[in-house]
Structures are given as C-alpha cells and as structure tokens.
Amino acid sequence: MHITAQHFRVGDVPGVRWCAGGDDAPLVLLGHGGGQHKLAPSVVARAQRVVTNLGFTAIAIDAPGHGDRPRDPEDERFVAAIRARTEPLGPLVADYNAALATRAVPEWQAVLDAHPGHGPVGYWGVSLGSALGIPLAAAEPRITAAVLGLVGTEALAAAAAKVTIPVRFLLQWDDELVPRAAGLAVYDAFSSTEKTLHANPGRHAELPPWEHDSAERFLARHLRHP
C-alpha cells in the first residue's frame, strides 16, 4: 500500500493529511495531546493504524499555540503558569484547554470544509484532544463517531450532553490530572445511545496498548459501514 503524507495550511492552521487510496475513504481527524503537535509520535502511530490498517484517510492539525503555531500572550501566560506550579495541575490545564477549544472548533470545521469529498468522518483524540474534540463533536454534524477520554470538567460534561454520536470514552482509574468522578461524569453526560466507557488502572499517560487496537476496531465498525 502506498501512503502519502501531504502537508497543508488552512488559514493559519498547519496540518497533515495521510491517505492510502480512494477519495471516498472514511476520514479520521486526529487530535493531539497537550504540549504535542500534529506529528507527535502518538499522532503518527494513530495515523498509521487508520491509514495502513483500515485504509482510511487521516488528518492532524496543530492546536492553537502548539507545534508550528505561534503562542499568543494567553498561551504564554498559561504555559508559564503550568511550568511554575507542581500540584494540582488539573484545574490549570482544564482552564487552558477550555480557552483553546473556543479557538480550535472553528479551525477544525474550516479544515473539514477544505477537504470535501471523503467518506464518513470520525474523531480520535484524548486529553487535550478531547478537551477540543468534545466541543467539536457537539458542534459539527459531519463527525459521526469519536474516540475520546482522559478529561473531566463541568464544561466538558455540558458539551458532552450535546453529543449524540457513538462514543468510545477512555478513563484512567488513577489519573493524576482528572479526578475519577469527573471523568465518569463526562461519560455519564454524553447523550449518545451508544457510548462505551473503557477504564484501566494507571496514571494519565499510561493508557494500555490494547486500547489503541480496540479504538481502531471501534472506528472501523462505525465508519466502514455506517
């Protein structure tokens, strides 16, 4: 299989599109984690699953203030605040991520507008990828299935209540950034008829490898024969 990786820019937003074949293949939007970017190893690994294993198309972009994008004064203030603190990081990260979401949702929508003609669209992103992805899934009807998780705030629970598509929600039982009850409350809030919670022991960054296999199967099931 020949895979192409095309870099693009939509407005100020740099992105990359991985493609294995047909223009009508399903498309998966990949949201990176906090402090990461569109070509972070975890994003590229998911792109390989989506494109090589499933034959779908994948798109990743840099979130505001991340990757190749400049940091504005708000980004700088949050990054400095996060670096200066030790514990608890959770509320600080949650505030910053909520601010990023208001910028990121219209950016993702513009990227979708700029890439017409694909098959069904899914979203796959946890942590910051869900702080942006849950408001996006709530606002954007072109997205029809989403792998989300590792977040838990009241604002995200409110956004989750507007989501009705099939959702896979990942939760780390010993997450040092997301209180367990707050993560469970986001799962509870989704209005989706189909929503599955997968919880595992471990800290925020310790998602076990079989959850990636399982997320891939979830997207295959919902996007291949929707």
Place this chain on the structure above:
Amino acid sequence: MHITAQHFRVGDVPGVRWCAGGDDAPLVLLGHGGGQHKLAPSVVARAQRVVTNLGFTAIAIDAPGHGDRPRDPEDERFVAAIRARTEPLGPLVADYNAALATRAVPEWQAVLDAHPGHGPVGYWGVSLGSALGIPLAAAEPRITAAVLGLVGTEALAAAAAKVTIPVRFLLQWDDELVPRAAGLAVYDAFSSTEKTLHANPGRHAELPPWEHDSAERFLARHLRHP
C-alpha cells in the same frame, strides 16, 4: 472443524465439555446467569465462540439449584421470595447468589480436578456467573484470566480484592439490579495489575453484542500466549 459436546457428571454436578481439538488447548469455564443452566442459549453462544472461533475447550456446569439439579429447601425459599417480590430484587438476588457461591466454588474446583491436562484456564461469566466466578477466581490459582461483571455487593468487592489475575469487568450503566456505585466498587477492588472496565448504557440484560467479541479477544490474548 469437528466439535464434540460431551456430557459428564462430577459428583452431583452435571456438566458439558465442548472440544475442538487438542488436549492441551486452553480451557474456558462458562458460568451461566441466574435461573439459567449449562445449555442456556447465552452459554452455548459463548461456547461456540470459545471452541469454534478460538479452538479452545469450554466447560459449563449447572449451578446449585439450577438446570438439571434439584432445588434444596434454601433454593426453594429464595425462588419463592424472588417471585413474590417486585422491587427491589437486587438485595434478594445478591443474598441468594452469595449463598450459592459457598456451594459452587468447591464444585468448580472438583470439575477442574476431573479434567486435567488442558492448557491455561480462563473463566467467563457475568451476573450469577460472577457472583460465583469472583469467589472462584479468588480461591483457584489454576484460573489465569476472567471475564466478569454485572454484580456489585460488599461481599463480592471483598472477594475481588483477593483476585490478582487479568480481569475484564462489564458494567451496565442503567442496571436495575446492580447500583452503579456498587459495580464500580467491585471493579475498584480487584487487586489485578491488569483490569479493564467496560461500561455501556442499558439495563442488566442489555449487554451490547460487541462486548462478546471483545471478551473473546481478551481471553484469546491471555490464554493463547500466557
């Protein structure tokens, strides 16, 4: 593939053993639900997955007071009490299941003694199958992986704390028999390094079909190359 189904009896306990091939194949013990028996449709469906899809051996037995086994006065008392009540059934079922477990654990162990020579051993049973299966997994070191769920009592949480093998734990978010917090407490209590919670919307008997696929893969992963 030629599948044989052999009926057997170990002491007073009637059982059936499905086998596709080698005597050294992994073995999965199948625990049926309350009011069901060793040849209930849900048990046979799991046996087909384990034997046809995985090439493993499967064994199911009738729980005390179930299937081809006589009811003793304790069974009759509980059945009458359960039939006479409408709500809440949960505590009544939990008490009866706990009583059954003290009888069922040594019976499963005798069945294992009577079937030596197989590969790694797993257990797959939810609801009553877990009310008996969690104490069994806590007591029986031959069992090395288990699919459990749809239960939540303090006694089972205490038994779960003695379980250290990889566990898949299923929870129905709107279970009318098992309070959500009680189910989460059982998951929390397992001492296993690897334990994954899968939660889905719906009532006690509404486990979605993809969880059976996923449970099959879990057992394949742990029993085929342990």
